[in-house]
Amino acid sequence: MNFIPLSHILIFSLLLFAIGIYGTLVRRNIIGILISIELMINAANINLIAFSKYTSLAPETGQVFALFVIALEATAAAVGLAIVLALYRVRKTILTDEVHLLKW
Amino acid sequence: MEILSFLAKFGIYAVMLAILIFALGVVTLRNLFHCALCLAAALIGTAGIYVALQADYLAAVQILLYVGGVITLVIFAIMLTEHLAGKTVRQNNSQSPLAIVGSLGFIILIGTLIVKTPWPVNPVALKAKASVLELGQALMGTYVFPFEIISIVLIAALIGTVVIAKKDPQ
Numbered sequence A: 001m002n003f004i005p006l007s008h009i010l011i012f013s014l015l016l017f018a019i020g021i022y023g024t025l026v027r028r029n030i031i032g033i034l035i036s037i038e039l040m041i042n043a044a045n046i047n048l049i050a051f052s053k054y055t056s057l058a059p060e061t062g063q064v065f066a067l068f069v070i071a072l073e074a075t076a077a078a079v080g081l082a083i084v085l086a087l088y089r090v091r092k093t094i095l096t097d098e099v100h101l102l103k104w
Numbered sequence B: 001m002e003i004l005s006f007l008a009k010f011g012i013y014a015v016m017l018a019i020l021i022f023a024l025g026v027v028t029l030r031n032l033f034h035c036a037l038c039l040a041a042a043l044i045g046t047a048g049i050y051v052a053l054q055a056d057y058l059a060a061v062q063i064l065l066y067v068g069g070v071i072t073l074v075i076f077a078i079m080l081t082e083h084l085a086g087k088t089v090r091q092n093n094s095q096s097p098l099a100i101v102g103s104l105g106f107i108i109l110i111g112t113l114i115v116k117t118p119w120p121v122n123p124v125a126l127k128a129k130a131s132v133l134e135l136g137q138a139l140m141g142t143y144v145f146p147f148e149i150i151s152i153v154l155i156a157a158l159i160g161t162v163v164i165a166k167k168d169p170q
Helices: A006-026 A030-054 A060-091 B002-028 B032-052 B056-080 B096-116 B123-127 B132-140 B144-165
Strands: none
Touching: A006 A030, A006 B002, A006 B096, A030 A060, A030 B002, A030 B032, A030 B056, A030 B123, A060 B056, A060 B132, A060 B144, B002 B032, B032 B056, B056 B132, B132 B144
């Protein structure tokens, strides 16, 4: 079985990461920002798997790290959404530019 | 076999294109609920990429944990803060042109690096296939310490989530 070139996968995940950056920068809604961050982490995971497949002599190394990333990302999403809910209960908004309690 | 391999490559590129389109939907759509569904589609497509890279277990974990867990959480959060997710609220701030310029600059910089670097593709590594058995042995052998740390982090995050999200006693 022959694979597509490594650089194609890298450019694909670069585009995915850039889309995530764009979403993180322009979204007003905190949930939208969290979703965009998930896209970026996903792109990083694709890179880990691709590198471990193409260049590493021990292909399970990159997969183990991708597993750790997925687990940590799940905890991050859970805690982040809990913070969003707590914020919504107190301030009745989850738009980032309306949460300016610390802004003078 | 020629045609089969060509079709496999074409399929991978098609899945990549679909993932990029869904990702664009995630960052541009007005309705946040549609964004979450687009994210689910993009994550399922990523699982397809994992299968193409012979990481079957990762693909299963991706679908179970992301599409089953994280997307459910996100949709819960969207529904609990629902009236903000309506179409009337503007979802993007006014920094869109700057963000596009920044993202394009990032793409050009890293893309040039990717194209110019001679990647040391290892033909031996391409033939090797990591089975679930080797993955489990690596988790229980070389990486047992980070594995245990991850379990502690998961417990801490679970308790922290409950404490943050529960109602104040007053």
